[in-house]
Amino acid sequence: MVTKQLLKGLPEDADLRRADSLAREIFSDVANKWALLIIEALGERTLRFSELRNEVEGISHKMLTQNLRMLERNGLVDRKVHPTVPPRVEYTLTEPGRALRTAVDAICGWTHQHLGHIERARGRFDA
Amino acid sequence: MVTKQLLKGLPEDADLRRADSLAREIFSDVANKWALLIIEALGERTLRFSELRNEVEGISHKMLTQNLRMLERNGLVDRKVHPTVPPRVEYTLTEPGRALRTAVDAICGWTHQHLGHIERARGRFDA
C-alpha cells in the first residue's frame, strides 16, 4: 500500500489510480516530522497557537502555521477562532486526527524502547 | 514524549536530557516519507537495491542510498553484500525494523480508511 503494489494488475482502473495517488499525497503530508509532532503534542488537549509553539520544541512560527493549515485542510485538526481581542485560536484533533495519533504514539513508544539498540548500532556502524 | 514534556521538572538530569535529544534525533530520522516507505516496502521480504528502487515509487537513486545508510546505521535494516560480479546487495528489516513497521502499517491503514473523510474535508476547506 502506498507503494507500487496497490496498482499491480489493475493498471487501467482510473478510480483506483486516483485513490492511490490521493493516498500517496496524504501519506506525504502526514509522514513528516513536524506534522507528527504537532499531532502528538495536541493529544486529547485543546491548545492555542502559542501554546503549541511552546510544546513543539524547535518549530518555527512559519512551520507551525503551515503545518496547521495542512492538517486543518485534511480534516485532522479543528480550528476554532474566538473573535476576541486579542484573538484566541484553539486547535483540537478531530476524530481522524486522534485515530492517527495512536499510530504516532506507537512510533514514539518504539523510539524510546529501542534507544539502546539504536545507540549501539550507531556505535558499530560509525566504527 | 519527544516533545518538551519529557523534560519538564527534570531540567538538570543530564542522562535524561541526553536520552531525550537522542530520541528526537531518531524520531527525525524515522519520521520522514522515504524512510517510512522503504520500511513498508521491505516488510518481511529481502530485497535488492534495484528491486527496492522499483518498489518505492518515485524515489531517486540518491535518496534511496541515503536513507538505506541511515536505516542501516540505526540498526533498522540489515545490509548483506554478496561479493559476486556484478555485486548483489540485499536489504532486510531487523527485528526493531519490523517492530516499527507495524506502526507504519497503522499509518497506511489509517490513510486508506480516511481517504473519503479527507477528500471531503479538502473540498470544504478549499471553498
Place this chain on the structure above:
DNA sequence: CTGTATCCACGGAGATACTG
C-alpha cells in the same frame, strides 16, 4: 549492479516586519 562524488537549481525554512 551498487555505490560515491560533483554540480547545480529549486524550494524549504528562518528572520523580519506589518495587519487585524
Place this chain on the structure above:
DNA sequence: CAGTATCTCCGTGGATACAG
C-alpha cells in the same frame, strides 16, 4: 495573539558521471 507577506539563503535532492 495570530496570521500573512516578503526577502533571502542554505540545504535538499535531482541529474549526471564515474568507480569497483
